[in-house]
Amino acid sequence: MDGNQLRKVRKRQAILKAANQLFIKKGYQETSVAEIAKAAGASQVTVYKYFPSKLQLGRAVAIALIEDGYQYYGAMLVDPQLDFMSKMKKMMVEAAQESNTLSPSFYRLLVAEMRGDNGDHSVQRSYDRQKAAFWHRLFEQGRAEGKIDDAITDRALMIYVDMYVTYVQRLNGKAKDSTVLDALHADGEQIIQLFFYGLIGDVG
Template structure:
């Protein structure tokens, strides 16, 4: 990557970061392109050159946030740690995602995308479910995950936790105030799943 391309990429990243922070703080509808430009130290024209519109900026930001989350999950699963540690890290990642990215704008935007046929994370959502399923099945074969509970029930249990954390920003605030609460919550979940 030459110097021009590098500066261009840095500028684009600065815009995405500024948009994420402002949308997180104030919500999508209350933030203007001018405010994003100011926070990113770029011109409004640059934002339009990169993203064409505020809506497209939001969509590209959501896609980037989701891809980062997806990559983190893949990295956890492909790591060399025990199945127990991988599942534990998965739960911490759900909370980290919520802490860093889940804001009213993200939750509402993803809900709106779910209603559309072109939902950009559909394949990755299915992939994550397949990954978690194979992790649970592998754990059952190794005798560290309970065989008395179906994988479908376990996936529903995991989804309840994800839904709770993602749709309840107060939960993350409580976990940040009292990290032992999160550790205890994850320990309780692991106790339910593990032998």
């Protein structure tokens, strides 16, 4: 990679990082491209050069969050110093913390992108790309350590893992469903706890 290409990669990463921080903390709707440009040390023209619209920038942030999450938790899966329960506890605590930091409007954007409401399914494809391999590996360790019943198939476990996403995707964006989304966001920490408790019974 030559110097010019490296500068382009770094500038794109700086814009993504600035957008990530502002969308999560302030909100997607509440953040302007001008604010993102200023935080990234770039002009608005430069931001639009890399991301032709604010929506495409939001989509790129969502994909980066998913891929970074897979990379982070994937490294945790191969950590020989962590047993299955330690990994589950770590995932539960950190997922709850992440849920609590998301602004409501950015959460709604993530859901809309997961559903393909804006005419693009890149976020859903990114989520699906590594999902099965990640969870199957975790299930294998859980069975090996006697924490997941051998009688429960991976197919059944994956249905359980996907239930939340499937439920959200069935919502159609109407006012009533928007209220449900706001409630899901507000109760995110409890839902995450219920998810992990349901998967392994007890993480105490």
